[in-house]
Amino acid sequence: MKAPILEIRNLHARVGDNEILRGVDLVVYPGEVHAIMGPNGSGKSTLAAVLAGREDYEVTDGEVLFDGKNLLELDPEERAREGLFLAFQYPVEIPGVSTATFLKTALNELRKHRGLQPLDAMEFMNLMQQRAALVKIDPAFFTRSVNEGFSGGEKKRNEIFQLAMLEPRLAILDETDSGLDIDALRIVADGVNALRSPDRSFLVITHYQRLLNYIVPDVVHVLYRGRIIKSGTKDLALELEAKGYDWVKEFAEVTA
Amino acid sequence: MSEQIEQVDVLEQLTSEDYQYKYGFESAIEEEIVPPGLNENIIRLISEKKGEPEWMLQWRLQAFRYWQQMKEPHWANVHYPPIDYQAISYYAAPKRSKQPRSMDEVDPELRRIFEKLGIPLHEQEMLAGVAVDAVLDSVSVATTFREKLKSMGIIFCSMSEAIREYPDLVRKYLGTVVPPNDNFFAALNSAVFSDGSFCYVPPGVRCPIELSTYFRINARNTGQFERTLIIADEGSYVSYLEGCTAPMRDENQLHAAVVELIALKDAEIKYSTVQNWYPGDKEGKGGIYNFVTKRGICLGENSKISWTQVETGSAITWKYPSVILKGDNSVGEFYSVAVTNHRQQADTGTKMIHIGRHTRSRIVSKGISAGYSNNSYRGLVRINPQAENARNFSQCDSLLIGDKCGAHTFPYIEVNNPTAIVEHEATTSKIGEDILFYCNQRGIDTETAVALIINGYAREVLSKLPMEFAVEAQKLLAISLEGSVG
Numbered sequence A: 001m002k003a004p005i006l007e008i009r010n011l012h013a014r015v016g017d018n019e020i021l022r023g024v025d026l027v028v029y030p031g032e033v034h035a036i037m038g039p040n041g042s043g044k045s046t047l048a049a050v051l052a053g054r055e056d057y058e059v060t061d062g063e064v065l066f067d068g069k070n071l072l073e074l075d076p077e078e079r080a081r082e083g084l085f086l087a088f089q090y091p092v093e094i095p096g097v098s099t100a101t102f103l104k105t106a107l108n109e110l111r112k113h114r115g116l117q118p119l120d121a122m123e124f125m126n127l128m129q130q131r132a133a134l135v136k137i138d139p140a141f142f143t144r145s146v147n148e149g150f151s152g153g154e155k156k157r158n159e160i161f162q163l164a165m166l167e168p169r170l171a172i173l174d175e176t177d178s179g180l181d182i183d184a185l186r187i188v189a190d191g192v193n194a195l196r197s198p199d200r201s202f203l204v205i206t207h208y209q210r211l212l213n214y215i216v217p218d219v220v221h222v223l224y225r226g227r228i229i230k231s232g233t234k235d236l237a238l239e240l241e242a243k244g245y246d247w248v249k250e251f252a253e254v255t256a
Numbered sequence B: 001m002s003e004q005i006e007q008v009d010v011l012e013q014l015t016s017e018d019y020q021y022k023y024g025f026e027s028a029i030e031e032e033i034v035p036p037g038l039n040e041n042i043i044r045l046i047s048e049k050k051g052e053p054e055w056m057l058q059w060r061l062q063a064f065r066y067w068q069q070m071k072e073p074h075w076a077n078v079h080y081p082p083i084d085y086q087a088i089s090y091y092a093a094p095k096r097s098k099q100p101r102s103m104d105e106v107d108p109e110l111r112r113i114f115e116k117l118g119i120p121l122h123e124q125e126m127l128a129g130v131a132v133d134a135v136l137d138s139v140s141v142a143t144t145f146r147e148k149l150k151s152m153g154i155i156f157c158s159m160s161e162a163i164r165e166y167p168d169l170v171r172k173y174l175g176t177v178v179p180p181n182d183n184f185f186a187a188l189n190s191a192v193f194s195d196g197s198f199c200y201v202p203p204g205v206r207c208p209i210e211l212s213t214y215f216r217i218n219a220r221n222t223g224q225f226e227r228t229l230i231i232a233d234e235g236s237y238v239s240y241l242e243g244c245t246a247p248m249r250d251e252n253q254l255h256a257a258v259v260e261l262i263a264l265k266d267a268e269i270k271y272s273t274v275q276n277w278y279p280g281d282k283e284g285k286g287g288i289y290n291f292v293t294k295r296g297i298c299l300g301e302n303s304k305i306s307w308t309q310v311e312t313g314s315a316i317t318w319k320y321p322s323v324i325l326k327g328d329n330s331v332g333e334f335y336s337v338a339v340t341n342h343r344q345q346a347d348t349g350t351k352m353i354h355i356g357r358h359t360r361s362r363i364v365s366k367g368i369s370a371g372y373s374n375n376s377y378r379g380l381v382r383i384n385p386q387a388e389n390a391r392n393f394s395q396c397d398s399l400l401i402g403d404k405c406g407a408h409t410f411p412y413i414e415v416n417n418p419t420a421i422v423e424h425e426a427t428t429s430k431i432g433e434d435i436l437f438y439c440n441q442r443g444i445d446t447e448t449a450v451a452l453i454i455n456g457y458a459r460e461v462l463s464k465l466p467m468e469f470a471v472e473a474q475k476l477l478a479i480s481l482e483g484s485v486g
Helices: A044-052 A076-082 A099-113 A121-134 A139-143 A152-166 A182-195 A234-243 A245-255 B002-015 B017-023 B040-049 B054-069 B108-117 B121-127 B141-151 B159-165 B167-173 B184-192 B433-441 B446-462 B467-480
Strands: A006-015 A018-028 A033-037 A058-066 A084-087 A094-098 A170-174 A201-206 A219-224 A227-232 B155-158 B197-201 B227-232 B237-243 B258-263 B268-275 B289-298 B304-311 B316-319 B322-325 B331-340 B345-354 B360-369 B374-383 B391-401 B406-415 B421-431
Touching: A006 A044, A018 A044, A018 A058, A018 A227, A033 A044, A033 A234, A044 A058, A044 A076, A044 A084, A044 A170, A044 A201, A076 A084, A076 A099, A076 B433, A084 A152, A094 A099, A094 B433, A094 B446, A099 A121, A099 A139, A099 A152, A099 B446, A121 A139, A121 A152, A121 A182, A139 A152, A152 A182, A170 A182, A219 A234, A219 A245, A227 A234, A227 A245, A234 A245, B040 B054, B040 B184, B054 B184, B141 B155, B155 B159, B159 B167, B159 B197, B159 B227, B167 B227, B184 B258, B184 B289, B197 B237, B227 B237, B227 B268, B258 B268, B258 B304, B268 B289, B268 B467, B289 B304, B289 B331, B304 B316, B304 B345, B304 B446, B304 B467, B322 B331, B322 B360, B331 B345, B331 B374, B331 B446, B331 B467, B345 B360, B360 B374, B360 B406, B360 B446, B374 B391, B374 B421, B391 B406, B391 B446, B406 B421, B421 B446, B433 B446, B446 B467
Parallel strands: A033 A201, A033 A219, A084 A170, A170 A201, B197 B227, B227 B258, B237 B268, B258 B289, B268 B304, B289 B316, B289 B322, B304 B331, B316 B345, B322 B345, B331 B360, B345 B374, B360 B391, B374 B406, B391 B421
Antiparallel strands: A006 A018, A006 A058, A219 A227, B155 B197
C-alpha cells in the first residue's frame, strides 16, 4: 500500500469565535476519489479553504500531512506548488490577464518548484491545446481575461481546465456542481474522469448526490457540524439522497 | 539585438571621463557655485555662463518678469509645504567629487533595483554616475551615430548647443507652444532653464532610430529645469524617448521642465517618457517635486502627436502632456500609466484642444494607487466652434491596491460644435484579497500576482512604448508596487 497523500487528524478551525471544524479526521490515498457531503453550514467549504491555506481561518488544533509534509506550515502558493489544487466554488475574475498568461505563469512556477525548465511559448501552446481538448474547452478562452464575463458554467469549466493544465496530486472540488445545468455538469464530470489517475486523488465536495452519478467516488463521507460522522461507499450517497440529511444527524447525536 | 549592444557601447563611451573632457561643455563651469536666489543678475549670469546670444538673455529676462507677476498654482489635488524660490540655487554644476569609483560604492538598495530591472552593468554604472575609464576608439559609436543623423539632415543636440549653432530654428519655435507666460512653472523654466534636448527633422525624413538622451552628449545633470524642443518638418517622423526606468536621484527637490513639440503637415512625433525620479521614503520625505509643462501642436494637416508616459517616481507629479490639434485631420494621443505608492501624489492627465476640422484624439489613462498615495486624473477635451466633426475617446481607469489610497478623476469636456463626438469611459477596480488568494492557490506568489495584474491592466499603454522600454517599464511597475500588499 502506498503512503497516503493526505492525512487530516483531529482538525479544528474557526473564524473569529465561531468554531467550524471540530475534529475532522480523513485519510486519502493516491488515486482515490473521496466525496464529502453534508448539509449547508456543516463546514465543507471551510475544510477546502483551510486545506488551501486561506488566511481567514484559524486552525486551533490538529494536523494535516500532505505527502508526509506539514501542510499547515506552508503558504498557499507553496501548497499549490506541492501539488494541491482547489477548484473554487466562486472563481474570481482577473481583468486584463489572459487565461494563457495566467496559466503560463502558474505552470512555470510549479515547474520551477520541481526543478524543471519553464515551458517555451510553443510547448505551452501545444499543452494548452491538448488539455483543452481533454476537458472540451474552446481555445477562444485562452486569450480572454481569466473568468471575465464568463457564465457560471464557463467559470467552472475553466477551473477544470486549470486542473488539467497544472496536474495536481490532490484536487479539491468545492461544490463545482453548484449552479451547473445537467449538460455543463456532465462536461465537468467527464473532464474530471479524464484526469483520474493512480497518482492523483480527488476530494469532491458537494451538497447533492447528483454529481456523484458522474464522478463515482471510492469513499463517501458525511460532514456534519464540523465532524465526519459517517463514511461509506458510493451507496451512502444514494441512501442520503433517499433519506435526507436528518437521517445521518442521528449518528451525530449518538457519537457526540 | 545589435542595436542594444550598440547602445551599451555608446553609454560606456559617453560616460568616460575622456569623452566628457573631449566634448564637455561643462568643464569650464565645473567648480562654480551660483548662490541661491533668483533675480535678474542670476539670469544674466546663467546666460553668460552658457555663452548665449543677447536675444536669448532678453527672452529669459522677459520670462522672469512674467514669473514675478504670477502666483504658484494650487488647483491641483496635491499638497506640499510652501517652496521658497529664493532658497534654490538656479545653476548647479555637476559635483564630480561625489562620483562613486565603482558599483561597490553605490547604495545597495539602488543596486538591488538595477538588478531587478535587468539593466546591463555598463548602463548601471552610467546611471549611478560611476566614473568609467573606457578606452576610446578613434571613431566612437556616438560620433558615427551623430554623423549618420547629420547626413540625413536631422539635428539632435543639447539645447545649449542649438542656441549657439541653430539660433534661427530655436528663435522661430521656442516658446511658440508653451509661451513663457503660460503658467508659473513654465515662466520659471523659461527664465532659468539649464539645458535639454533639441531636435529638428527635415521634410520627408523618417528618423531611423528612437532618439533618446542616452545618445545626446552632455545629457546628465540637466534635470532640474530641462527644456526640450522637437520640430518635425513636413512629412517627417520622429520617436523620442525621455527618462529611463532606473531610479533617478537628484539633489534638487524642485523640477520644472518644459517640453514643446511641433508637428508640421503630415508629420508625426511620438514622445515616450518613463519617469522614475526619487519618490521620497515611505513617509514621503525627500522626494522630487515634478512640475512639468508638456505640450505639442499639430500645426499642419494630417499631423500626429502621441504622448506615452509611465510615471512611477517623484513625490509630487503635476503634469499634463497636451496636444493642440490645429491642422485639419490631425491626431492627438495620450497614453498614461501613473503609479503612486506610499505617500506619493500625482495629478496628471492631458488636454486635447480641437481647433482643426476632422481632428481626432484618444486618451487612455491608467492610474494605480497603493499605500497612502493619491492619484488624480485631470483631463480637458475642448472642441472649438470651428472644429467640425471632431472626435475624442477617453478611457480613464483607476486601480486601487489596499484601502488607504485614493483615486480621483476630473474630466473636463467643453464641446462648442454640435458635430463633435466625445466619449468618456471610466472604471475603478481593486486588487482584493480574493484575487490574490486565487493566484496564490495556483502557485503564484503575491508579488508576482500583483505584477501580473498590473501589467495586464497597463498593457494597452505599455504596448505603445518602444519594445525594450516596454519590458523594463513592466518590471518597473512591479518594483514600484513592492510591499504594497500582504
